Amino acid sequence: MIHEIRTYDLVPRSVPEFLEKTGAMIEERTKVTPLGGFFHTEVGTLNQVVHIWPYDDMNHRTEIRAKVVADGVWPPDNAGVILNMQSDIYIPAPFMEPLTPRKIGPLFELRIYKYPQGSIPKVIEAWSAAIEERVKFSPLVGAWSSDIGGLNRWAHMWAYESFEHRMEVRNETRAKGVWPPPNSSVSPLAQENKLMWAADFSPIQ
Amino acid sequence: MIHEFRTYDLKPGSIAAYIERVSDVIEERKKLSPLVGYFYTEVGRLNRVLHIWQYDSVEHRDEMRAKAVAGGNWPPKTMDLIEHQYSEIFVPASFLPPLDIERKIGPIFELRDYTLQPGTTSAWMEAWGSKITDRIGLSQPVGIWTSELGQLNRWIHMWSYESWEHRTEARKKFADIGWPPSSGSRPLEQENMLYNAMPFSPVQ
Numbered sequence: 001m002i003h004e005i006r007t008y009d010l011v012p013r014s015v016p017e018f019l020e021k022t023g024a025m026i027e028e029r030t031k032v033t034p035l036g037g038f039f040h041t042e043v044g045t046l047n048q049v050v051h052i053w054p055y056d057d058m059n060h061r062t063e064i065r066a067k068v069v070a071d072g073v074w075p076p077d078n079a080g081v082i083l084n085m086q087s088d089i090y091i092p093a094p095f096m097e098p099l100t101p102r103k104i105g106p107l108f109e110l111r112i113y114k115y116p117q118g119s120i121p122k123v124i125e126a127w128s129a130a131i132e133e134r135v136k137f138s139p140l141v142g143a144w145s146s147d148i149g150g151l152n153r154w155a156h157m158w159a160y161e162s163f164e165h166r167m168e169v170r171n172e173t174r175a176k177g178v179w180p181p182p183n184s185s186v187s188p189l190a191q192e193n194k195l196m197w198a199a200d201f202s203p204i205q
Numbered sequence: 206m207i208h209e210f211r212t213y214d215l216k217p218g219s220i221a222a223y224i225e226r227v228s229d230v231i232e233e234r235k236k237l238s239p240l241v242g243y244f245y246t247e248v249g250r251l252n253r254v255l256h257i258w259q260y261d262s263v264e265h266r267d268e269m270r271a272k273a274v275a276g277g278n279w280p281p282k283t284m285d286l287i288e289h290q291y292s293e294i295f296v297p298a299s300f301l302p303p304l305d306i307e308r309k310i311g312p313i314f315e316l317r318d319y320t321l322q323p324g325t326t327s328a329w330m331e332a333w334g335s336k337i338t339d340r341i342g343l344s345q346p347v348g349i350w351t352s353e354l355g356q357l358n359r360w361i362h363m364w365s366y367e368s369w370e371h372r373t374e375a376r377k378k379f380a381d382i383g384w385p386p387s388s389g390s391r392p393l394e395q396e397n398m399l400y401n402a403m404p405f406s407p408v409q
Contacts, residue, residue: 012391043248043315046395109248163313163369188217191251195399 003036003054003099003144004061005155007086010047014081015040018049019199021076026201028073033064036099037141037157038202039108044194050110052142054099058089088149095128096142101203104139104159108196108204109166113154113188120145123154126184134179137169141204154188159204163195207294208241208257208350209266210361214289215252220245223254224403227281231405234279238269239306242347242363243406244314249398255316257348259306263294293355297348300334302341306407310345310365313372314400314408319360319392326351329360332386339382343375347408360392363400365408 010018019040026035036052055061068074092098115123127143134140139159146153160166173179198205215223224245231240241257260266273279321329333349340346345365352359366372379385402409 012393012395043397043399046317046397163372191217193248193251195248 001054001092002057002061002147003052003090003092003142005088005090005144006051006053007088008049008082009045009084010049011081011083012047015047015049018078018081019201021078023199023201025074025076029068032068032073033060034099035201035203037108037204038199039110039196040199042107042195042197044192044196048194049199050196052099054092086149088153089147090144090153090155091147093124093127093143093145095131096140096144099142099204101205102139102159103205104141105161105198105205107160107162107166108141108198109158109160109193110196111156111158111191111193113156114150114190115152115154115186115188117152119186120152120154122186123184126181126186129183130179130181134173137173137178138165207260207262207266207296207353208348209260210291210293210295210350211256211258212291212293213254213287214250215254215286216288217252219286220252220254223283223286226283226286227403228405230278230281233276234273235405235407237273237276238265240407241306242314242408243403244400245403247399247401249396253398254403255400263354291355294353295350295359295361296353297350298330298333300330300337301346301349304346304348308345308407309409310347311367311402311409313366313369314347314363314402315366315372315397316361316363316400317395317397319362319396320356320394321358321360321392322390323358325388325390326358326360328390329388332388336383336386340384343378343382343384344371358393 008018022038026038029035034054036054038051039049041048041050053061055064124145131140141157141159143154143156146155158166160169227243231243234240239259241259243256244254246253246255258266260269330351347363347365349362350360352361366375
């Protein structure tokens, strides 16, 4: 299984138009393969959308993308408002739940860490041991390691009821030694995060 | 008047040590020239700190910095924690009323960093100036600035909120007051980030 994470930078203040055009076509598109989640930024690089598409593998992805274009199902006519498009292929962490429709937000935090080369297996090991306790406090949407695109990346997305809920969870899990994973032997080189809302048609809300 | 924005990217995991070391020497430094605020990121590029210093002019800045170093107290011994340093000079927007240095208006600080189309800054000044009183009624600004030295055509505004709820409510009321004001041109880029104030920041 692979997850394609597509990040688009839009013309400032064109997010509503983009979502409307995408929303109009998403039902037909998701009959072909499911959408994992569809988000837009509230804090971070603004005017940005992030969408996650699961596929069996790269061949499956290529085949489906060719098919939806040939059938006229996809893509929405958003070329006029897109400034930059980025596609990265990520591998879901072994402990993450499949992306199925869930109502766990409405606030989503995507965190992207860059690690020294060769340390992702150690990150997965440390997280595997600690994640069960951590998700008792707030749901994990997903955790992924990069496969194609910027390498040695570790992306993870969390759901919160509100920003205050987020602060409470972060403080409490740190104070109790639950999180970050206590036995991690590697440190990231760089860290960034962003806050996002789900689009109306996102299966994860 | 100018404001110097100093933005440092720290090694991951070193914010606590950084705050401790700066706090040892910052009070002496503040006596020389005013510190507007000292922050670290909560959302955005993490492990980043921002400090904003106020000076009468670039000459005044040079003079005060030389004096601080000559006094032996400054800079803090934080070099081993810092990966990158950026310094930029901004000018506070003239339409803002005078703001006190010591203010308790947070604890959530949102910095919004826009890149404007070249040649449109004066139209933005005029548009924002006409609506600023209504906007301040919803939440207090730390400041609004235009770039003077560094990457140009930047329009930076930093707002304070008592809570995320306060931010949500304020933003809902934007439509009622006609915010953001129409300047006739869209920004080229927009980015925002959430900051926390360090314990010794005059704005809290």
